[in-house]
Amino acid sequence: MKKVLSVLLLAALVCGTVLCTVGCGSGKQQLIFYNWEDYIDPEVLRMFEREYDCQVVEKLFTLCEDAYTKIKNGSRYDVVTPSDYMIERMIAEGMLAEIDVSAMPNYKYIGDDFKGLDYDKDNKYSVPFMWGTVGILYNTEKVTEPVTSWNILWDEKYAGQIIMQNSIRDCIAVATCKNGFDINTRVESELQKAKQDLIDQKPLVFAYYVDETKDQMANNAAALSVVWSGDAAYAIAKNDKLAYSLPEEGTNYWFDAMVVPKNAPNYALAVKFIDFMCRPEIAKMNLEYIYYSTPNVGAIELLDEEYTSDETIFPDMEYIRTKCAVFRDLGEYRGLYQDIWDEIRATN
Amino acid sequence: MAEKVHLTNEKIIELKGINKSYGSNKVLDDINLYIRKNEFITFLGPSGCGKTTTLRIIAGFEQADSGEVLFKGKPINDIPPYNRSVNTVFQKYALFPHLNVAENIAFGLRIKKKSKKEIAEKVEKMLELVGLAGYGKRSIDSLSGGQQQRIAIARALVNEPEILLLDEPLAALDLKLRKDMQLELKKMQQQLGITFLYVTHDQEEALTMSDTIVVMKNGVIQQIGKPTDIYNEPKNAFVADFIGESNIVHGITPHDNVVIFGGAVFNCVDKGFAQGENVDVVIRPEDFIVTDEAAKSSVVNGSDILRGEVTSNIFKGVHYETVVKCGWYEWVLQNTISHEKGDRIGLRVGPNDIHIMESEITPTPTRTNLLVGKVYEEGVVEVAGHRFSCPTTGYGEDEDVDVVIRPEDIVVSDNEDDMFTGTVESCIFNGEQYELVIKANDCEWLAYSDVVRDEQTFVSMSIADDVLFVMPKETSHGAVNHFTATVTAADTIEICGRKLKVAAPRDDIGAVVSVSVRPQDVYVVDPGNGVFEGTVADVEYKGIYYNVYVDCGDGLICKVRANEEWDRSEKMGLYIHPLDIKFD
Amino acid sequence: MKKKKNGLPILYIALIIAFLYLPILVMILYSFNETSATGPFTGFTVKWYESAFRNQKILDALAVTFSIAGIATVVSTVFGTLTAIGIFNSRMLTQKIVTNVTYVPMLNPDIVTGISIMLLFVYAGIPRGYMTMLMAHITFCLPYVIFSVLPKLRQLDPNLYEAALDLGARPGYALGRVVIPQIMPGIITGALLAFTMSIDDFAISFFTSDEANLSIYVYSAAKRGIKPEINAISTVVFFGVLALLIIINFRKKKEN
């Protein structure tokens, strides 16, 4: 009797499990979009839903390392927007599906400058989404001197007023740039120097943030911060005492592109979605919402002067070409970077 | 005792060879019994004796490890409790707290899907039966212990079981309520004609209510019988002790109908014990007869008076409980006489009131080597082909003697040129050392060793001189007491002025005869209770026992075999049973 | 005299309670703040309540939180009660082993439980989502139910179950009609504990699922700078829980 009951219960459990998995999705087809936090105009998604009669489920990541780990361990998404170096790694590890750009009428709007980039030379796996720079966002009331160099982040005047990026590549890049090293350096001595600099800097740092930085800066909580250009523009829009500067030593400029993982549940819809995102008016909406530069030349034409003249969003291309570099996948040096990062994090 | 109920011989329950263990703890050991229809049977015993387990096996809550439970002749071992027509009243009632009184009683009926009307009627009837009419809507918590008890009984009885099992149902009630409930339960049982199986540790309860009592201890049935039988004829000291209050002492039975205990000799009605057997003697406190310290005795060759001093005297409501210290023993007696502390009194017990039972503890016999030897010459004794020097005073040359060699005096070794060589027959560790049985010179020797020795291996022994105990042969002249006596009547002789009854009738009145008495037939009793009185003159250790020489005055020395050493000049009485006096 | 003596201790208790409620009051206050969840209070508004109930992500997170908590509570209560009955009737050795293993999720830090179950899902190839979160929640709720019910079973008069059988009840009937009503307080305590644990959980959900429950939503929202929407929704949840507790207490009083 009791045995029967126990078995019944177990059966009920299993049934519930199955029913729930099946039942949770509504009748509509689904697109799972794995995106950075705060990285798209939600209205865009609603528009896509209406147009294609589907449901867009947006999942969020803070760091593209997190996104990589999840996909690597079997989580399934249709469209992901990782950064350059991570795309390079994912291609190398065979995690991405090829995207047939010829089937995408709007692909033509992507500027030629953004095609054939190092991380995806043949444009087979990715369609650029956003691009930007890393620079210093500062409060002009607290920092009266001109901000031209990364060295200002080591100035003891600003102790407790500095916010650093809580992200392995971006944080280490600040120190390599400051020292004039390649941001993808694999030279042990250069990395050790960069590490020591960051450890030395730690007492001056108020916090290590990623997405929090823009609000903290807008609230006048700190004087200097390392941010992505879009966050800088967003913060400046909220607080006009803020300014954004690209240091003379050069910096990292980056691309986030849309990719489709091999295990994507709905490849066809994913391609439609990427194409949708390439529409100039959609790209424009996104830029106006998140303040990052767009690779979409069609969109740039539509933009107001207010945006196109903003150097935070559209920096001097000469500076980009001469001083900036894109992150590359580090291959076997990833472990070394991680160890350095662990040590910086652990030191107090 | 309760009035007799008409009992048929129909067996309603039969237990056959029930065994039950919890882990290594054996709680029931080969239980065999039967319960007759309409019987009020009580399982009586202390905590952990297995009485409740037996009840639970009958109820079906426990499974016997082996054995059979028969209900009306059919085995019910595998029938679950809910299919047995047996109902139980639990010790703490086990009433369902979330149901009210009526719902509790109706529980079983509801399961049997009886109609609402029938249930209501039966519940009402039951409430009336237990005297709680109108209590149906009450909650269980609002009832007193006694009321809960009645509801528990009602809840069981409403199912019309063939047997009602009651597991110490009155244990939680106070004395007054318990007494009332005892009577009521008995009345109920007679009225309803249901078999009651009652478990209790309260002997009084068992005696009051039962038709049959089963006394249990350590999972073993000690005795089954009617209350009067159990009380009057307890089978062993445990039963005697458990049923009613008892004085239990060690005693010896020289012959049938005679027992020695407490330093006095008593007539009794028990027979069949071996000569000189160690027994337990049970005396109920109310069976003592208080007499004068110097009262006359009716026992032949001895006296049945226990003499002692009152050490306490407590009034117990209906009787006095008096403790009298007589020598080593303290006796508890109950009677209506008040004594002063310090009073010296005498105690007697009628033959019918002495209950003799086999002793629970049989003294372990002293293990030693008893060998046949021969006096070779003055101061030399030959045993097993070897000659030992030892005193031989009192023995003639070539006289056969018994020789005791204590095992601890044997030195075991491997030297081949030792006194004796032989092989190990067995080697057992006794907790302190190894006990060896060695076969040597056609004799089996008991010896001790500190090391283990394999069986069938070679071993040698040596024995020092002067450690031998030489004793006359049982049959020899020197082994027994020889007295010169005068026949004074057909059944009486006189030794040194003391009159002794004898068993064999004599017609040669006035003749001087020689009589002999074996030392082991002379029993030590308190001074004043024996046929001879004397003081210890000498004590001689004989390896297994002591020979005590008692000087009875007038040149009369009596040899007594004793298990313990006596101090010299200690006073004692000696008792000799008429049957043990042999004419030479 | 006595009253005077009580002053200091009562002040102390008041301070502690103030400390415990301060952040909650602040949070409620800021749910009515015109501008943002941090910074100065700029003006009174109820707009965040409206927008909170229009924010699909918040509503999704709430739905996930409460549906997981609800299902996990029901399943772990039923499953845990049966288990407790089973454990209680097992051999001593079995009881010891099982209870000690069952302590593990209670004694282990959440993060360790979280990553260990995550490892299981990753290597069993089970995509992490709603179901994985539910299973993880059932796993850590079960011990609370089991250990709430077990003591009640131990206190229970063992004869009650036997009495029911004796009166003709089959084991199922006896358990359902006699044992379960008796251990009900333990079952309810266990269910309440399970519900609270599930609603409040962050670390285990964080590692075992891609779905966002309220905690995970707040965690990621906190990084972006929380909008007072979150304050609004937590104010509602807080008063909901408060009301629930008051109702439970009230019912208890009534029964007594």
Add this chain to the structure above:
Amino acid sequence: MKKKAKNIGVRADVNNRNKWCAVPYYVWMIIFIVVPLVMVVFFSFTDSDYHFTTANYEKFLTRGANGELIYVTTLLRSLGLALIATLICLIVGYPVALILSSKRIKRSDLLITAIMLPTWMNFLLRTYAWMTIIGRNGLLDTLLALIGLGPVEMIGTNGAIILGMVYNFLPFMILPIYSVMAKMDHSLVEAATDLGANPLQVFLRVKLPLSMSGIATGITMVFMPAASSFVIPNLLGGNKVSMIGNTIEDQFKSAGNYNFGSTIAMILMVCILLSMLIFNGKGDKEEMIM
């Protein structure tokens, strides 16, 4: 003498079949408790190709550029912060339990409910609320500025982390001590007073020793979650002060190094088990449930 609960240790045969009720749970327990733990142990001793190695444990002992043990320091910092928070909870919470359990306080049941009520609110939300208070330009500094003090700028410091721990876990220190003390037989106190003990002696000789089991439970219930916390250092510590929980999170979330992550988890588990043995001895674990 009455026989007491004869069923202790021995189940009646009739209950035997009920033991099958627990069998489904055994399966569940093995799948969701035993197997995951075994996996943690397994991963901690293997490399990414599932080969046995102790390299992960060696890595735990890595020294940094300045010669300090990176991960060990983090672990010790976590245990240290947790210990401080636990002590503060004990010092602050014990008097609360003592006062509430005293006969003089009426409605102590209501007060203890009031103390436990905040724990019903989402843990993340409560922690987040503190960000509003102690954050840069937050409520605390604003208020202090009004009276001409501060700013204290607490956020991003060890102090903020400890505050977060104390706030979140204080009720779990108070409750077990209170329940032990509330159950305490008041006649013991009366007896001690009768025997001439003054109030301080009554406390030291009677109340304190008798409340030890509650203290042990409280310490466990505060120390364990505090030492393994990673949300509090994230939100209140500005990611600047890294605790062992953060390191585990990093390894599993970003670095994707499950082997090393498992190793740290193993070490954390052992540390917490050991400290619990020290605090709790053979204390009754069931007390952890109210």
